Amino acid sequence: MKETLLLTKHMRDFPENSHNIDVYEKNNGYSALKKVLKEDNPENVINEIKDSNIRGRGGAGFPTGVKWGFLAEDEDRYLVINGDESEPGTFKDRILLERDPHQLIEGVIITCFASNIKKAFIYIRGEYAKPARRVQEAVEQAYEKGYLGDNILGTNLSLDIVVHLGAGAYICGEETALLNSLEGKRGEPRLKPPYFPAVMGLYNKPTLVNNVETISSVPWIINNSGKEYAKLGVEGSTGTRIFSLSGHVRTPGNFEIEMGKSFGEFVDTFGNGIKDDKKVKAYIPGGASAPWFTGDQLDIKMTIDDVANAGSMLGSGAVVVMDEDTNLVYAAKSIVSFFAHESCGQCTPCREGTTWLEMILERIASGRGRLSDISLLVDVCDNISPGLSWPPKMTTICPLGPSAVSPITSLLDNFSDELMKMLPTKIPIAQ
Amino acid sequence: MSWDNELLERAHKIIELYPQKRSALGPLLYLAQEKDGFISDDSIVEISNLVDITEVQVKSVSSFYSMYKEEQTGTYLLSVCKSISCEINDSRSVINSVKEFTGLENYETDQDKLFTFEEVECIGACGGAPAVQVNYETVEGLTPEKTIEMCEWLKNDKPEIIVADQLQNKFGGTKSFDWAIEDNTGSAYTVPGFQNIGTAKEKDN
Ligand SMILES: Cc1cc2nc3c(=O)[nH]c(=O)nc-3n(C[C@H](O)[C@H](O)[C@H](O)COP(=O)(O)O)c2cc1C
Ligand code: SF4
Ligand code: FES
Numbered sequence: 001m002k003e004t005l006l007l008t009k010h011m012r013d014f015p016e017n018s019h020n021i022d023v024y025e026k027n028n029g030y031s032a033l034k035k036v037l038k039e040d041n042p043e044n045v046i047n048e049i050k051d052s053n054i055r056g057r058g059g060a061g062f063p064t065g066v067k068w069g070f071l072a073e074d075e076d077r078y079l080v081i082n083g084d085e086s087e088p089g090t091f092k093d094r095i096l097l098e099r100d101p102h103q104l105i106e107g108v109i110i111t112c113f114a115s116n117i118k119k120a121f122i123y124i125r126g127e128y129a130k131p132a133r134r135v136q137e138a139v140e141q142a143y144e145k146g147y148l149g150d151n152i153l154g155t156n157l158s159l160d161i162v163v164h165l166g167a168g169a170y171i172c173g174e175e176t177a178l179l180n181s182l183e184g185k186r187g188e189p190r191l192k193p194p195y196f197p198a199v200m201g202l203y204n205k206p207t208l209v210n211n212v213e214t215i216s217s218v219p220w221i222i223n224n225s226g227k228e229y230a231k232l233g234v235e236g237s238t239g240t241r242i243f244s245l246s247g248h249v250r251t252p253g254n255f256e257i258e259m260g261k262s263f264g265e266f267v268d269t270f271g272n273g274i275k276d277d278k279k280v281k282a283y284i285p286g287g288a289s290a291p292w293f294t295g296d297q298l299d300i301k302m303t304i305d306d307v308a309n310a311g312s313m314l315g316s317g318a319v320v321v322m323d324e325d326t327n328l329v330y331a332a333k334s335i336v337s338f339f340a341h342e343s344c345g346q347c348t349p350c351r352e353g354t355t356w357l358e359m360i361l362e363r364i365a366s367g368r369g370r371l372s373d374i375s376l377l378v379d380v381c382d383n384i385s386p387g388l389s390w391p392p393k394m395t396t397i398c399p400l401g402p403s404a405v406s407p408i409t410s411l412l413d414n415f416s417d418e419l420m421k422m423l424p425t426k427i428p429i430a431q
Numbered sequence: 432m433s434w435d436n437e438l439l440e441r442a443h444k445i446i447e448l449y450p451q452k453r454s455a456l457g458p459l460l461y462l463a464q465e466k467d468g469f470i471s472d473d474s475i476v477e478i479s480n481l482v483d484i485t486e487v488q489v490k491s492v493s494s495f496y497s498m499y500k501e502e503q504t505g506t507y508l509l510s511v512c513k514s515i516s517c518e519i520n521d522s523r524s525v526i527n528s529v530k531e532f533t534g535l536e537n538y539e540t541d542q543d544k545l546f547t548f549e550e551v552e553c554i555g556a557c558g559g560a561p562a563v564q565v566n567y568e569t570v571e572g573l574t575p576e577k578t579i580e581m582c583e584w585l586k587n588d589k590p591e592i593i594v595a596d597q598l599q600n601k602f603g604g605t606k607s608f609d610w611a612i613e614d615n616t617g618s619a620y621t622v623p624g625f626q627n628i629g630t631a632k633e634k635d636n
Contacts, residue, residue, distance in 0.1 A: 015611040076450075088514035088553035091607045099611065119450065126498045127510075127554045129567045129623035129631075130595050133616055136626045162448050165625055167457055168498035170552065184456030184482065186495040203451060244558065244607075246516040252558035254608050288515055288553075318557070320516055334518040338552050344495075 001261055001269045004232060004240045006220045007213065008256045011099035019134055021141040024102040030147060032222035033106050036113055037155050045114035049218070051226025053238040058082050058173070058211030059287065059315045061304045070198040071115055072206040079117045080182065080202060081108060083124040083131075083212045084166055084173035087287035088338055089318030092242040092254050093212040097124065097131035100216070101138035105161065107218035109147060112159050115208060119160050123178055126167045136163045170342040174398050175209040177344065188344045189398040213242060234260040237303035237314075245271050247321035248278065257302075259314075264298030267321055278323040282415070286315025288335045289403035291390060292410035295324075311390045312406075328418045332407035333361040339404035350401030353384040357404060369423045378412070381405045434477045438462060441629050442481055448627070452482040456492055458628045460499050465620045465630055468503045468544075497551075498567075500621070504547040505540045507585050507593070508621040509533070510564040513550045516557035525561045526550060528575035532582040545586065547621065558607030567623040568595040572604025592624075592632045593617045 010027060011018040024030070036045050050065030071077060081104070085093040096104060108120050122139075124132040139161050142148045150158045164182060166172050172181045176190035179202050194200055201207025217239065221229045230238045237259035246252045249271030257266070263285060267273070274280060280295035285302075291312040293300060300310050307314045322331060340354035357380055360373050378388070385392040385402040388409050392402035411419055434442070442462060446455040459481060463474030470493045479486045493499040511526050535541060535548040556562035559571025563578065565585070573581075581602040584590075590597075594617035596610065616633050618624030624631040 011611070015609065017612065019612060085555055086553060089516055089557050090553075091555040091557050094555045095608050099608075125555070126496075126623055127551075127564060127567055127569075129618060129625055130569065130614065132623070132625050133614075133631055140626075163627060164454075165458065165461070165623060165628070167460070167496035168551075169496050181457065182454055183451065184453035184484075184492065186492055246557040246560060246607075247519055252560075252605070252607065254558070284515070320519075320557070322519055326519055331515060331519060334513065334515050338514055341552060 001257070001265050003256050004258045005256055006240050007096065007100070007103065007216050007242060008254070010103065011095070018099050019101055019138060021102055021138065021145060024100075028223070029102055030106055032219040033109050033113075033147065034153065036110055036222060037153060037157065040155075042114045042116065045110060045222065048221055048226040049114075052221045052229035053226075053236075054214065054217055054221065054229065055237070055304060056211055057213035057217075057241065057317065059087065059289075061314070064210065064214055067198065067210070068111075068115055068208065071208055072199045074206045076119075076203070076205045077115065077117045078202045078205060078207040079108060079112055079115070079120040080178065080207055080209045081120065081122040081212055081215055082173060082175065082178060082209055083122055083128070084170075084178060085128070085212070085316075086125055086170040086173055087289065087316040087318060088335065089246055089284060089287050089320040090244050090316040091246075092244045092317060094128060094131050095242070095254050096212050096216050097128065098134050101135045102142070103219055104135070104212060104216045105138055105142050105147070107215035108161060109152065109159055110218050110222060111208065111210070111215055113157055117208070118158055119162075121182060121202075122161060122163045123172075123182060124163065124165055125172075126165050132163060132165055139163060169344075170338075171344045171398075171400060174400065177398070178209065179207065186344070188346050191397060233258040234303055236305045241317055243302070244318045245321070246318070247283070248275050248323040248326070249273070249321050250275055259303045260301055262299045262301055263293070263319065266302060266319070267298065271321065274321065274323050278325065280321055281324045281326055282322045282328060282410070284318070284320040286313045287318040288320075288338060289313070289399070289406060290315045291406045292414070294414050308391075328411060328415050329361065329365050329422050332411050333358070333365050335407040336361055336404050339400060343400060347396040347401060349384045350396045350404070353380050353401065354404045356380045357408065364419065364422050367422065367424055371423060373423075374412075374416075374419065377408055381408050433473055434466070438466060445628060446481065453484060456482055456484075456489065457496075460493050461622045461628045461630065464499060464622050468505075468621060469500045498622075503540065503544065504621040505544045506589070507545065508547045508549070508564075508566050509582070510549050510551040510554065510567075512552070512554050512556065512560070512562045514553035514557075516553070517560040517562060520560035522561035524575045525563065525573050525578050528578045529582065532579050546582070556607050559603070559605050565598060566593045566618045566621055568593045568598055568617050570595070570598040570603045571606045573602065574604065577602045577604070592619045592634045594634050597634070
């Protein structure tokens with residue numbers, strides 16, 4: 001198993017200065033932009049993206065070409081790049097922002113050309129100060145060289161990019177919350193319908209929201225054609241994907257591969273196996289929101305559909321490996337606490353439910369649990385996501401609430417013995 | 432204290448970046464925090480005038496986001512990650528060593544206003560777990576010993592500008608990926624160092 005480098009090739013070839021515009025230009029950088037400007041046919045660009053079958057890399061996996069096709073007509077339309085990357089386990093956008101900002105900017109310009117957009121925002125989470133500095137520096141270089149501003153490269157295309165910092169709220173990764181945040185409001189998700197970004201987005205105008213990795217793929221697709229891109233990977237999961245591998249592996253990191261190989265092979269090849277030669281007890285296939293798989297399920301293929309059919313999601317592409325000595329109750333508590341902390345508070349099942357789940361797990365983890373806590377967990381989960389099915393049924397505005405249920409169902413389905421082990425053997429007397 | 436002309440000028444420049452004034456609210460709150468180390472009532476009044484919304488609206492936004500602080504922070508904000516990849520790589524021991532060195536509990540600031548300590552959720556450094564940020568500059572692959580060394584260094588040397596690369600070289604270990612390009616720019620406040628808000632500072636070598 002080998003990496004297939006499309007998005008991370010330039011940064012590998014020029015580790016010392018891949019972020020510099022001169023180095024980027026010398027190595028075919030901005031050639032995709034020049035190509036589309038020469039052809040001057042926005043429709044073709046959208047068709048190439050459709051041909052590539054690329055699906056969004058932010059988590060939901062929506063086909064990008066289809067999304068672009070939905071964008072409503074209006075004089076003012078916006079592109080917003082989602083660089084809020086905060087899903088625990090995920091650090092792949094960070095490398096794209098930090099090490100190859102011009103690839104993203106070129107993707108942004110092409111996207112705006114294709115959809116007749118004159119203003120784009122790159123929303124980067126507040127904790128990514130260094131990546132944001134690199135992107136801002138790159139934006140300034142691009143202005144100086146005439147890739148941004150009025151009359152880009154002598155054409156009548158104009159585009160301004162503003163890099164905007166978030167301020168520490170995971171929920172702002174949800175696209176409508178992100179738009180609220182960018183409008184200077186609390187980062188609370190909006191109701192869909194009516195607030196589909198493509199129709200009523202930023203300032204109520206049609207808006208494309210796309211992930212950093214999605215848009216960073218655009219220059220390669222334009223240079224090599226959508227059909228070439230679609231040849232990589234497997235049907236339904238075309239192209240490459242940058243997976244963030246962390247946890248108990250020997251060599252964690254970001255690895256760009258074609259989708260379709262098994263998780264086991266991935267962990268062995270790139271993670272170089274588990275530290276101290278331990279066994280895998282469980283792993284998370286797609287970020288903290290995703291239900292876990294067990295160490296016996298390492299042969300599942302890394303595609304959007306295979307993972308979904310096995311009862312989880314490829315989500316943000318974050319693989320977190322937990323070895324045989326991991327206390328999974330602590331692990332579940334960490335994830336549930338995350339969602340309790342990050343709930344925006346609009347929906348009662350999520351706001352109250354995640355807090356209760358956290359408290360119950362805290363009680364169990366501290367050795368003061370009771371047998372009835374198990375059914376209490378199930379009951380609270382059922383209020384957040386009725387039936388505890390996958391994909392989850394929703395009682396809430398956004399999927400954050402149901403995400404907090406994932407680690408608990410994972411525990412109950414496959415590791416209930418671990419939960420039981422944490423319960424005291426003697427029945428505590430009420431005091 | 433209200434904002435001086437220099438700060439107001441920076442504020443107006445930020446507002447101009449956006450089609451609607453209110454979008455500048457977040458960045459302006461960073462200016463407020465740079466000024467006082469937290470979001471003061473005076474700054475709330477100032478910002479509400481600058482972007483034409485009520486003070487309550489400003490407060491409602493500032494209280495939503497965890498990076499805007501309601502109480503004064505110390506010179507160095509120590510944010511230790513406790514999310515899943517760090518949790519299973521023993522972030523507890525890093526948390527404990529910070530607590531031990533500073534004597535602080537979560538969200539506390541010491542009397543000398545040197546350190547503020549907080550446990551935070553994932554900072555996108557999971558491949559280098561356990562990870563910490565100092566004034567939003569990342570260090571990866573910490574050990575409890577290195578964490579104490581870092582705190583001692585901050586306390587004794589009192590660096591004016593915190594730079595991720597410097598922290599990483601001095602105290603870090605395993606990284607999420609090869610950072611490759613050495614950087615000299617960082618932050619001098621408990622806000623992210625970022626050009627658009629005028630908080631990115633370059634360190635002399
Ligand atoms: C709770 C929550 C958090 C999310 N966080 C992110 C994120 O950090 N980055 C991201 O690109 N998408 C995130 N998404 C997905 C976005 O809502 C949206 O689908 C995505 O940005 C669209 O871009 P794409 O089609 O290119 O993937 C999140 C969704 C939810 C529900
Ligand atoms: S599900 Fe949770 S995070 Fe999502 S809108 Fe409702 S309260 Fe907010
Ligand atoms: S889990 Fe700690 S940095 Fe991501």
